[in-house]
Amino acid sequence: MKIEKILVANRGEIALRIMRSAREMGIATVAIFSDADREALHVRYADEAICVGAPASAESYLNIDKVIAASLKTGAQAIHPGYGFLSENPAFARAVRDAGLILIGPSPEAMEIMGNKLAAKAAALKYGIPMVPGTEQAVTDVAEAKARAAEVGYPILIKAAAGGGGKGMRIVRDAGSFEEQMQLAVSEATTAFGDGAVFIERYVSSPRHIEIQVLGDSHGNIVHLFERECSIQRRHQKVVEEAPSSVLTPELREQMGRCAVDVARSVSYTGAGTVEFILDEKLNFFFLEMNTRLQVEHPVTELITGVDLVKEQIRIAAGEPVSFNQEELSIRGHAVELRVYAEDPANNFLPDIGTLQTYKTPQGPGIRVDDGFEQGMDIPIYYDPMIAKLITYGGDRNEAISRMQRAIAEYDITGIQTTLGFGSFVMQHEAFRSGNFDTHFVEKFFRPEFLTASEEEEALVAAIAALSYLKERRSAPVAATAQAAENNWIRNRRQLR
Template sequence: MSKLDLNITKILVANRGEIALRIMRSAKEMDIKTVAVFSEADRNALHVRYADEAICIGPAPSNQSYLVGEKIIAACKTTGAQAIHPGYGFLSENAGFAKAVADAGLILIGPTPQAMEIMGNKLSAKAAALKYNIPMVPGTEEAITDISEAKLRAVEVGFPILIKAAAGGGGKGMRIVEKVDDFEEQMHLAVSEATSAFGDGAVFIERYVTSPRHIEIQVLGDTHGNIVHLFERECSIQRRHQKVVEEAPSAVLTPEIREKMGKCAVDVARSVNYVGAGTVEFILDENLDFFFLEMNTRLQVEHPVTEMITGLDLVKEQIKIAKGEVLSFKQEDLKINGHAVELRVYAEDPLNAFLPDIGTLQTYSTPKGNGVRVDDGFEEGMEIPIYYDPMIAKLITYGATRTEAIARMVRAIDEYDITGIQTTLSFGKFVMQHEAFTSGKFDTHFVSKYFNADSLKEDDEREALLAAITGVLLLQKDKGKIVTATQNTAQTSNWTKNRKNYN
């Protein structure tokens, strides 16, 4: 079967929760059947109920279910699904799994194993990007093998410097070194952590950008060599090096910088003949100079904000590309319309260092109305399992302007009713109402600079006091109405008049 006539009538979604549902809904609109896979912990999950078919692939721990590629491929064979959509997380960037899918005669809705392998390692990704002279943060271009030489290079680059693991992400294997005396100790710690987390102790160094913004560019590439970018997403509001708030477009990019970053992102994708949806990530410094960071070879959690400002369905585009179709639009056809903001609603306690919280969703009611989108995988009464990422939902708002999108987000947060667990909703409202965010003058250090538990407690106490005062005033007003109503009733009620007649 050639790349030009692939027929996909059934897709197995190798994921869970909100992203599994989100993929299935787009597939349904394309008249494509879906297969859900689930662990024993997810037997009653919404994505299992929504799919046309569902297969249990093992116990709750992901290393016995969602991370076992052989079970997923076997489920495809059993159900007759021709393609697999991996979503994000789990096996979505696993080159070995991608190769096993191809060897099994199945279609992976994603890039080639070769592209995954190159971009899955930060050093090989940098080497590929350098072919197109993409701007890089000064540092080493190869894994450090000699600590003494690395120390000399660090002095050349200038402190502070950042030690980074070549494999993986999420802040693991990453160390900021302020002075040369600390270099060797921090190097050993970074190597140890990288080895433990990724099975790969390779690390490299970069100049540490002191006030960085995290800007990423969405790209799409088809099997015919066409690659376009779908503009940027601002992802600088983070905790533990992981995103919590994203928006599109960025509040600080000029049209000229946007065009340059977009071209660089397309070139990075072209360096590995990229196919499918991917994201090229950059660091932007205080002078608005940008540097290549890495490429994520999958659909991103925050892809809805790009969909809102472009009007495209990225999952549908992924499926069309996997079928061998040519992109139906060119770069010049794309433009930014309005503004979108996303809050990741995690089952975490912002007052307790964002530690995960588990329990039962005693109340779960989502916001509605114009410009509000909720991508979730839960309903009232369901439990938040301990085995997986604690994200409950993605709350997305859209407006004609950034100000309108933010105002809608505040309104939507207020309308989102969740009890039984702690969530990041209150943190999201704190962000939306903070001057640094509304002015656009923030960076990846927003949480450490501005947020602490006391500030959120003060906001909560202020709201509780206002609610109490409002409640008392309303009660007093209602009592007055009751007295008046009783008096009026006694004077004019037909029941009262008729009672007199009977006495």
């Protein structure tokens, strides 16, 4: 079936990113927006736009009936959900199908299986995918669970079967605290997901988070597009991603890729998805979960493979096969992504909502910025505080990192605190540059005062430059002027933040 118009059921940078690929394909787009997003860039960019409700997500972007109605009203044949919001909601996928529309994504059945960690493990086990030792079923009896934990060996991890983002997850280091931690995990899982089911896994103490991008079509073809390293995280959520990983050997990459394809095959997966693994210090890998949508970090894969994942999604949804086979893919160069959040890294990465008083993006070779804002716009309090994705590409990892450092230095944002300074800290840290890091990078190495120290170092460089210039001019009040330059630099750097 030929798709001529797509409704993008999302907002911000991902809505724009989808619309741009659709426009290149000659496909018209429809934007939906809440009252808070009337002036948003994705609304202005789309061929049509329709309001779906009040600012709160539940009344707009998460309202299935309103999204379906908007698609029918505008004549859009297909809906692309992006990521977040309704992208992994089986009820939404069924509603789209029942309305005679096309979902640019997997089937509701695949979403349901992979949306539950225990069901996902059961599906993957049919193909012999490596699993972290633990329980294969939900545990409810505390005594039975405690006995199983002793068999697995402490420390262990209690995890919610539904959901993600670190909710309903507890590390238990000894039997004495097991009962309390299990009760807390069950309570948090019930509150967050309406499902208190939990299971037990051995706790991998120094894990790396490696994920494999897959594409599947309705003709039975499934390919993988290599890995992404996503180990730099805060609150169990990614901040820095890169492709390829600096630690995978070609043999391990091939092995993990085959496993990812088998996981997708276990649910007859169609569209773009990501199979996530954890890698221990001995480079043993274990299946973690599958995300049944396009990932935030998909640009790094696009840059190293030359594949437009959104275009592939659209073609697959229209019934076409994947446009290449596994043998045609290769890794070219290296890419790094920093999520630029409106967050204060010096205050436990808490959101810092406000107005973008200054907003100037970096440019030049090897730099890509996926954003949905411009200078003068407000960061709405109702949604995820991500401002942009800053992605750099180089011939090798060192060049990609060097370009990221330059891009961060050129990115000018005032009015709010952002994760740019944290990104600079990561790029310069020896653990990251050497590739010797894991998911505990933030807690091991980062301290808020490091950002202040970095600013002061830059101020000192500015003062030294001013001093050198003044000496050349043989100006008398050198010291006083250099001090003023340093103070002005600090004040200007911190203004409106």
